[in-house]
Amino acid sequence: MQYYVDGFRGGDPDRKTAAPGVRDRDPFAPLPEKVDVLIAGTGPAGLCLAAQLAQFPEIETMIVERDPRNITKGKADGINTRTMEMFQAFGFADTVKRESYWVNQTAFWMADPENPAHIKRIGRVQDVADDSSEMPHILINQARLHQLFLDVMENAPTRLQPDYNWAVRDLVVDPDAEEYPVTVTLEDTGVDWGQTRTVRANYVVGCDGARSNVRKAIGGELHGDAAHQAWGVMDILANTDFPDVRQKCLISSASEGNILILPREGGYLFRMYVELDKLSANERVADRKFTREDMIAAANRIMAPYSIDVKEVVWWSIYEIGHRLTDRFDDVAPGEDRNPRVFTAGDACHTHSPKAGQGMNVSMQDTFNLGWKLAHVFQGRADARLLRSYSAERWLEAKRLVDTDHEWARIMSAPPGQSALDAGDEPRFVQAFKENLEFTGGLAVKYDPSELIGEPTHQAFATGQEIGRRFHSAPVVRVADAMQMQLGHVAEADGRWRLFAFAGAGDDGQAGGAIARLAKWLETDAASPVRRHTRANEDIDAVIDLRAVFQQTFDALSYEGMPSLLKPCKGRLGLQDHEKVFCVDHKGLGDIFDMRGIDRDQGCMVVVRPDQYVAHVLPLDGYDALSAFFAGFLLPVGQAG
Amino acid sequence: MQYYVDGFRGGDPDRKTAAPGVRDRDPFAPLPEKVDVLIAGTGPAGLCLAAQLAQFPEIETMIVERDPRNITKGKADGINTRTMEMFQAFGFADTVKRESYWVNQTAFWMADPENPAHIKRIGRVQDVADDSSEMPHILINQARLHQLFLDVMENAPTRLQPDYNWAVRDLVVDPDAEEYPVTVTLEDTGVDWGQTRTVRANYVVGCDGARSNVRKAIGGELHGDAAHQAWGVMDILANTDFPDVRQKCLISSASEGNILILPREGGYLFRMYVELDKLSANERVADRKFTREDMIAAANRIMAPYSIDVKEVVWWSIYEIGHRLTDRFDDVAPGEDRNPRVFTAGDACHTHSPKAGQGMNVSMQDTFNLGWKLAHVFQGRADARLLRSYSAERWLEAKRLVDTDHEWARIMSAPPGQSALDAGDEPRFVQAFKENLEFTGGLAVKYDPSELIGEPTHQAFATGQEIGRRFHSAPVVRVADAMQMQLGHVAEADGRWRLFAFAGAGDDGQAGGAIARLAKWLETDAASPVRRHTRANEDIDAVIDLRAVFQQTFDALSYEGMPSLLKPCKGRLGLQDHEKVFCVDHKGLGDIFDMRGIDRDQGCMVVVRPDQYVAHVLPLDGYDALSAFFAGFLLPVGQAG
């Protein structure tokens, strides 16, 4: 982690210096009348976006929440590896890793064929496949994650905090207004209950959950099915003789239904999803008046011969599975040709079964996709057209997700006899589970070619960094200090692009090699995207951050002769940045060139978006293609030739 | 990390529930008149002790500091691997790992024989030898570490905070008083400057630095030499063409002297120790009026042909090397036969050259040694005789340290010509550096046999866990959740003893095996130290915490049949603890039995003190020896037979 570039500042390095003129947070200070971005809702979607936008003092962000404070428990608890990779960029992955339960193995239990009234372990699967991600799949209380995002916001230069007790009631967009075209009606849900006031915003993002008012205001509707299957969920402190209570378990009894066990943070707590009765077509789950005692009783029936002795029910809820999706994630109607002003994200535009643990993860991935695009627009780096890509990219992903999730929930709820039979060696749900691991890990997301995603013409140069999918980290060593680390961890949630230049055989970075030529061209050529899209008063890596990776080990490289763009002077004091040059690991953790299928002979460039997705793979001398790619959506704000 | 054992509690899991009746921290609240332990000084020694004692609501601890607040910069910056292992027990090693600079390699530079006016890199050494510790050697601002300890104190059940602006002026011990025998005179250094008041204490610990008033009050004196060598130290933000500026470097020029470069946290800051002139016998360093400009000029001369362009001097100081030691670390005069009431720790009783980076580390190790002993006495677990072992153990270590440090400083300051010549292949300072790595890592500490350290009769059962040295962690897998982790990380700074039972060949923990027999004996036998030294109303592992390690991989073990002492019910709710059973790693990180020389055939017990030192190695059936060991210093407070 890098800090002090603008001079020494004591204390917690995560706490950034406040920007001048941050909003007065006195409880009696009035709400702002105009903001750049208004976010509705402090769930995972809203907080992830707020944490991202809070990094940019040039954007006035407001985040309103109907409730009086952060939740304390309940709701989702699964964080997949992809989301952990994103948390790394926000700086709190280590905290989460330390506090959370790690899903290392998933165990499968079914009715014992010899005694169908009893369940029996039929197998186990390693939950995160080797080298699928450097991150674990973890489980933790959603409220705690909210707090970690709130800390990021509060520590950011803008010292952003939510405005609690304000609900978005409605909004209108004036398509002709250039400035603050969205007028939002807020309703006080606190002391002055029911009173309303308006705020004008340049953009509004509805992260206000499944009953989203923002979605309704822009005419969105959730389509899909209700599965007519009630599930109960409860977080409990309990003792049991069930031996796998500290492993994620899918338990399928002969005739009493299914349970999903999710051990949780702290070593004692765990969650159970218990399958309750099927609902008839017109029945709502609330009509059935399930109690927590019903749930505990069902669990004990399903887990026989084992039993659970519940000491404290921390939280519980009854659920109806539904997979639903709106037609679009912004306010641009089909056929309309304009840039969006209002967006929806998370449960506001797609809902899932809790069982595959996707809801919370996808919600955050939505707004991580949107955040840097909004920042680019406000920073004057890109035209507002860029914002059209949000709905385009995320809707397709949500569609795939809802479809897969649907199928998965069907398999999980299928009568066990049936699912156990038709798959030869392994019960169908075990097979399906394994096949879905990449998907449930959040690693299968792939954006289609667009302005922001290049064509796979040169994909062969880096077969393990698929264009459109997330950048897949691997171990490297930072040359200046021989630090072993993950290459992907250089990416912070700072709205910047990374350009990873992998050196070809023999290239050691010294003058004359392909890396030196590329660095020089990027630093000096009039056609270089670094020069074209970076303002004269900005750090040279403010938009596009070049990093080089060499095939030699650190002790075989000479740091002296590295190109100047790889040791740029930055910040108020013009201090040299020594964290741009990497090489392969020398201590047996693996060779990144092999692990990610990088062409050893010629090397290549991998262009990575601010949200960690691979945008392009190009040869090291693909200068024109690189210029053209960035010119496709970035404005020419830089120094002329 | 385990939490919620007494029920769910939202928020940061590091923040413990406050104990009833914690002290009123209102700024206008009076100081307490009597306390159990009064600590003087909030340097590393004082804060480490305060963080330890803060965990025990039964101990009223007060920590006073002459200065008005925590320091913000400067002083020491090196944390060796041993101290990092201790930070792990306090819960903030991960934070430090993330924020700090890691010393991966140390580079050596000397005058180039072909051009003696220029320096040249002559070699590099991996700074932390493979498997010497699972922790890195790191560099970070001392003020930040203080803050991390302050956070631990504030989050502890006692919500302990320092009383700033109070200095210990003097103290007297009434040897006849049973209760609160130490009367301490405090002097106000704040608004009411010079006013005094007294506090009575059961124990006083002087962590008040090299000019300690506590030491003086008990008649202690620092003996030793001043090396008559002035060194300058400065923390700077600077650019340089010196290529190893992000590696720890020992630079020895032909005729301009020596420099030590220590890169620091954040990627830009670094520290330089610059050798300045020799002092004559009666000269004090202050007389020489060195300026920071002198230091920068000296650095530029020593580093030629490279140069440094300083942008900001964050902190600087001029130093005189001294290695000094008092005769004893408590108030018991030679020949007196009584238990101590006053202790000194850290710089108050031994000082070192900054160059080997020991001062801060040893200071914390002092009070980590003392903390659990005080806790044992206040918890009624041990007689106050136990406190005699503090001076006995730590004085000998300090003596060894001062001697080694002395030798090291001499080598480092020796004229380079001389040191370069007499060592064949490698210059003498490089050799000495390598030979000293275990020592500078803090890993060479070895306590002699005593009541608290067993005789090495059975050392052969665990050759890699030497009795008297710190428990050497290694990778294991926790069976209940297949979690890969470090065995040593089960140790928290909670004043408890760990008993690691390594299973012999074939033992899978089921009834009949040696582990099951041991667990049963510990849980039920009248002679068991667990029964004898644990009160009926305490958790069964409150004093001695049994953990088992098996030779099979997790999937070959059956958790069901494990002995009940390895799945004990704990806390207010009687919840089962599932974090007691371990086995070898199945993913290639190494086999703990091989790595630590554990007898595969018979297994063994390794007894580990609350401060992480190996107290004993015994055969798995060494019941009598185990009973006798604990009976040597723990009181029989437990359930009779």
Ligand SMILES: Cc1cc2nc3c(=O)[nH]c(=O)nc-3n(C[C@H](O)[C@H](O)[C@H](O)COP(=O)(O)OP(=O)(O)OC[C@H]3O[C@@H](n4cnc5c(N)ncnc54)[C@H](O)[C@@H]3O)c2cc1C
């Ligand atoms: C009761 C419950 C239980 C759940 N249990 C599980 C589970 O067991 N497993 C699982 O994977 N997922 C579960 N989920 C779903 C999971 O929590 C969501 O997928 C995830 O939180 C989606 O994040 P989001 O930010 O899109 O929406 P949400 O987390 O729903 O956040 C929406 C926020 O907007 C606020 N809000 C709503 N309307 C307005 C308004 N008009 N103005 C201002 N603020 C508004 C809400 O108070 C809320 O804070 C559960 C959800 C709920 C509600």
Ligand SMILES: Cc1cc2nc3c(=O)[nH]c(=O)nc-3n(C[C@H](O)[C@H](O)[C@H](O)COP(=O)(O)OP(=O)(O)OC[C@H]3O[C@@H](n4cnc5c(N)ncnc54)[C@H](O)[C@@H]3O)c2cc1C
């Ligand atoms: C100026 C300076 C520079 C240093 N630089 C380095 C370095 O570069 N490298 C290195 O390894 N080590 C350095 N050290 C030494 C290192 O900081 C110490 O070894 C380490 O801090 C020892 O910890 P301690 O807790 O024993 O004592 P200290 O850190 O000295 O803490 C003593 C505390 O007690 C307080 N105090 C003093 N008297 C009283 C009193 N009567 N009543 C109440 N409080 C009192 C002091 O204000 C201070 O906060 C430096 C020390 C100093 C003072």
